[in-house]
Amino acid sequence: MKKFDKPIYITRPLLPDRTAVNKLFDEIWQSQWLTNQGQKHNKLEMDLQEILDVPYLSLFNNGTIALLVAIKALDLTGEVITTPFTFPATTHALEWNNINPVFCDIDENTLTIDPKKIEQLITPKTTGILGVHVYGMPCHVDLIQNIANQNELKVIYDGAHAFNSEINGIGIGNYGDITMYSFHATKLFHTIEGGALATKIAETKTRIDLMKNFGIQNEEEILITGINGKMNEFQAAVGLANLDLLNKERVKRKKILKQYLDNLKDVPGVDPFIIPENIEHSYQYFMIRVKEEYGKSRDELHRSLKEYNVFTRKYFFPLISNLPPYKHLESADPENLQVANKIVEEVLCLPFYGGLDLMEIDDICDLIKEIRES
Numbered sequence: 001m002k003k004f005d006k007p008i009y010i011t012r013p014l015l016p017d018r019t020a021v022n023k024l025f026d027e028i029w030q031s032q033w034l035t036n037q038g039q040k041h042n043k044l045e046m047d048l049q050e051i052l053d054v055p056y057l058s059l060f061n062n063g064t065i066a067l068l069v070a071i072k073a074l075d076l077t078g079e080v081i082t083t084p085f086t087f088p089a090t091t092h093a094l095e096w097n098n099i100n101p102v103f104c105d106i107d108e109n110t111l112t113i114d115p116k117k118i119e120q121l122i123t124p125k126t127t128g129i130l131g132v133h134v135y136g137m138p139c140h141v142d143l144i145q146n147i148a149n150q151n152e153l154k155v156i157y158d159g160a161h162a163f164n165s166e167i168n169g170i171g172i173g174n175y176g177d178i179t180m181y182s183f184h185a186t187k188l189f190h191t192i193e194g195g196a197l198a199t200k201i202a203e204t205k206t207r208i209d210l211m212k213n214f215g216i217q218n219e220e221e222i223l224i225t226g227i228n229g230k231m232n233e234f235q236a237a238v239g240l241a242n243l244d245l246l247n248k249e250r251v252k253r254k255k256i257l258k259q260y261l262d263n264l265k266d267v268p269g270v271d272p273f274i275i276p277e278n279i280e281h282s283y284q285y286f287m288i289r290v291k292e293e294y295g296k297s298r299d300e301l302h303r304s305l306k307e308y309n310v311f312t313r314k315y316f317f318p319l320i321s322n323l324p325p326y327k328h329l330e331s332a333d334p335e336n337l338q339v340a341n342k343i344v345e346e347v348l349c350l351p352f353y354g355g356l357d358l359m360e361i362d363d364i365c366d367l368i369k370e371i372r373e374s
């Protein structure tokens with residue numbers, strides 16, 4: 001089997017052309033305006049609002065602070081029903097708002113929160129549902145909205161993986177009360193660190209903007225207890241430069257995805273996660289499920305690939321409900337989260353970024369086939 005002579009990582013960040021970035025930085029120097037709703041910030045906010053096809057967008061210094069603010073902006077308290085199959089920031093954002101997360105199992109097909117199991121978890125203390133569009137796969141947004149309407153709950157989506165995901169042509173940020181995006185360096189579109197909240201409701205946008213700026217309305221009026229969630233001009237400039245790379249990156253990832261699917265379609269026990277036809281793919285991750293027929297466990301495949309210089313990730317292992325801060329919760333009992341506990345042992349994200357060439361994908365797939373037979 002062929003070992004790669006350099007490490008192949010799960011992702012590489014988009015890096016814009018230095019001359020383009022320098023030009024934007026020169027403009028920042030000239031303006032002497034480094035942060036606080038600067039020109040670059042405002043331009044990026046407008047551009048992204050259009051690209052993401054959402055009514056209102058508000059930029060943030062990172063996605064986690066954005067999520068903290070989303071929860072507070074909607075006055076969520078008590079208990080919020082959420083998925084254990086995500087990145088820790090989702091659940092931590094509830095805890096940091098003194099809210100008890102209530103874990104709900106996931107749907108085996110979409111790997112998002114299972115709407116059939118939400119209602120049985122609602123108590124008089126429940127104020128909201130926090131779903132995650134994991135790997136850019138949308139939650140069951142209509143079913144969730146029905147449950148929320150019937151029980152007067154708010155809905156927040158963690159859309160950190162879902163930049164530009166669409167359902168039947170409608171931007172993912174149009175669902176629920178608020179959607180969070182992350183623009184961290186590992187995400188398809190990034191501002192080094194950064195994030196945003198999308199909402200359809202004008203008053204919510206106003207409240208979010210106030211909250212991310214310490215609650216300051218004007219020089220003399222501080223209306224609410226806010227925080228510092230502002231995106232600075234340098235982050236925004238990198239974002240603007242990265243926007244120019246986005247389409248090309250997406251086209252490349254689309255080809256890589258196809259190459260993976262073609263190569264892996266007949267490998268027993270390797271089950272690529274497929275995004276349905278009516279969903280616009282976010283091209284954030286390429287995930288496979290390693291099942292029994294593969295003959296080796298996911299962990300064995302992960303380890304073996306590493307020996308050949310291919311660094312995959314077990315996203316999103318470990319399951320959040322099994323972590324020390326959460327495992328004592330009643331809803332964290334693995335008995336009630338059987339699908340999530342099973343899936344988390346199967347998932348493996350493979351290297352996925354535009355800088356890979358198709359021959360490298362062939363080689364990675366050959367390794368997966370050969371490790372199976374070894």
Ligand SMILES: *Cc1c(COP(=O)(O)O)cnc(C)c1O
Pocket residue numbers: 062063064065086087089090132158160161181182183184193194195
């Ligand atoms: C990346 C990520 C976050 C955190 O976003 P940051 O911008 O890094 O704070 C939250 N949730 C999920 C699901 C993520 O993947």
